[in-house]
Amino acid sequence: MDARFLGIAELAEVPSVAVVVDVMRAFTVAAWAFAQGAEKIVLAESLDGALALKGDHPDWVAIKDGPPAPGFDTVNSPALLRSMDLGGRTVVQKTTAGTVGALAVKDAPLVLCASFVVAEATARLLRTRASDGVTFVVTGEDGRAEEDLACAQYIARRATDAGTAAAAFLRRAATSRAAADLANGVRQGSHPDDVALCLEVDRFPFAMVAAQEGSLTVLRPRTLPPLTDVAPV
Structure with a gap:
């Protein structure tokens, strides 16, 4: 597999397969939202866009980076989200980096959003692809x-x-600037348990696939069949 590692600004063309990675914390939070029962996550392009979606759908749950703000139900923290019951709910998520990256490649035929908590499921899904x-x-x-x-x-x-x-990859993440900022309370809207939750490998058995549904970019979980049943597609 030919893997390229690019920042958002370096994306010059639409890739055939994109894996958008945000460990601390967007796509750890997204995975927790699905684990707490969310049906889907709508990735918003802006805070105003997220609030507009929330206004049109008052039962949706709106999440943002940073401190709490009027109109938003919670912040981008896996530790805070783990106590919420999201059964059957739609989540609207807007973050500084993760959602921006996913929207930048939204036209790719396959878009996966990933972090350590869904790493193996994401890798398995990639192994089923012919790309x-x-x-x-x-x-x-x-x-x-x-x-x-x-x-x-x-x-x-x-x-x-x-x-x-x-192990070696987790050590790099644990000593990253983002981990230090979270551990030291530099980032608003965080919880002391966030770093540990972001460094749990394969906590969840699903990958997360983003696709266009009408005018919205929607993230949904995809649980793969048992290993013996997986075949290339």
């Missing part, structure tokens, strides 16, 4: 976020070598 080229979108710090790059490289390795161990 030779995969573009990993490293969303944080203009493509230089160590936690996102480490996760992207881990998934790429797992896609071709299922025996690849996670």
Whole structure:
């Protein structure tokens, strides 16, 4: 598999397969939302756009980066989300990097959104694809976020070598600037447990696939069949 690792600004063309990585915290939060029962996640282009969607659908749950704000139900923290019952709900998510990266490649035939908590499911889904080229979108710090790059490289390795161990990649993420900022309370709208939750490998058994549904970019979980049933498509 030919893997490319690019920042959002480096995307010059629509890739055939895109894996958008945001470990701390957008796509860890998204995975937790699905684990808490959410049916789908709408990726909003702006805060105003998220609030407009929430206004049109008052029962939807709106999530943003940073501190709490009027109109939003919660913030982009997996630790805070894990206590919410989202059974059957639609979530609207707007973050600084993760949702921006996903929207930048929304026209790709296959868009996966990933973090460590869904790493193996994402790698398995890549292994079922016939595509030779995969573009990993490293969303944080203009493509230089160590936690996102480490996760992207881990998934790429797992896609071709299922025996690849996670430990070295997790150490890189644990010592990243984002992890330090979260641990030290630099980022508003965070919880002391966020870093640990973002570094749990394969907590959830599903990958997350983004696709266009009408005018919206919608993220949904996809659970793969047992390994013995997986065949290339």
